[in-house]
Amino acid sequence: MNIYSLRSKWKFLLLLCALAIGLCSLYYTNQLVDKLSIEERKKIELWAEATSKLVEASIDDNDTNLDFYLRVIENNTTIPVILADQDLNVISYLNLDSIKARNPQYVLHELEHMKDKHDPIIINYMNDEKQYIYYDDSLVLYQLNYYPYVQLIAIILFVAIAYFAFRSSLKSEQNQVWVGLTKETAHQLGTPISSLLAITEMLKTQVKDPALIDELEKDTSRLQSITERFSKVGSKPATPLTDLGQTISQGLSYIRKRSSDKVSIRFEQPESSILVPLSAPLFGWVIENLCKNALDAMSGIGTLSIEIESNHKQVVIDINDTGKGIPKRRFKAIFKPGYTTKSRGWGLGLSLSKRIIEEYHHGKIFVLRSDPVKGTTFRIILKTRK
Secondary structure, three states: HHHHHHHHHHHHHHHHHHHHHHHHHHHHHHHHHHHHHHHHHHHHHHHHEEEEEHHHHOOOOOOOHHHHHHHHHHOOOOOEEEEOOOOOOOOEOOOOOOOOOHHHHHHHHHHHHHHHHHOOOEEEOOOOOOEEEOOOHHHHHHHHHHHHHHHHHHHHHHHHHHHHHHHHHHHHHHHHHHHHHHHHHHHHHHHHHHHHHHHHHHHHHHHOOHHHHHHHHHHHHHHHHHHHHHHHOOOOOOEEEEEHHHHHHHHHHHHOOOOOOEEEEEEOOOOOOOOOOOOOHHHHHHHHHHHHHHHHOOOOOEEEEEEEEOOOEEEEEEEOOOOOOOOHHHHHHOOOOOOOOOOOOOHHHHHHHHHHHHHHHOOEEEEEEEOOOOOOEEEEEEOOOO
16 A cells, blocks of 8 residues: 555544544533533522522521521632522622622623523512522633533644654654665765776777767766766755756756657757756756656657746746646645655655755745646746855
């Protein structure tokens, strides 16, 4: 299975676990809230009964159990309560903001809020007079209501931070392996290339076929160029002002020799030089990678064209082919290491190209558009100055 499909599934599973934990917490907390809400209503009913008994005791001049009723009333230190008459005139209140409560409008506003929140508790007195107790949830109950949402956000943040920390660590490790591999490859190629150079010089005196010597020199030069490219990966390359058109032409000259006669390669070199801060060996590698992918996509038949547009700030290079196209969902995935649709591919070409353009040249590379019939366009954007 593709490594990026596995990564997407792991991200989905982590998010699913976070949501499951959050939902279980939400369900359990809601159960607690409902139970606490019932308990708070029972406390208010007890408070109402104590208030009623206290009033009756004061009318009858009977102070039996008066201290008990007072303690019941005074023990309510958390639940906001308003006592009102039948005409909704506020008689007294408890556990409201003492400073804001000096404003009668604030108390009336709280009364309206409590009417919407809970059904009132009615106090019936012996003279048929009625009073109403309105109440709100306590601060603890409000906090408990929001707790599962806060917990869910905390879990998601933790999972996200853990994922990105792991991803950053993995990427750093991959970069070290990548750089080590390229450096070692360049080192290993150095000795046989030196031998080939020496053998070529010897053959010049013994072989009288200049075409053979010329081809051998070209291949040796090609190997030297590849070695130089590998040696530059992992270290910041020099990017002197370089003629962009000439660099692209040199890359295409190698591609033309190795492409089918049924492939038309079009590139018009600009009349005036376009100077860009560029590492020619590495940028030429990018052009070759993109062109090779285009040739594979066209299966040896079609048109490959490169267009350049420039202004005083940036240069835009479009590489167009008439191949089979790329699904839109894969526009970003194709630049990831290891992603390939080829049976023998390693999936490193486009990843390396992205690294060269974005990290070494501070530019951009992306799929501009793609269509199964019209083909694909890759776009490279480079700055014209450092």
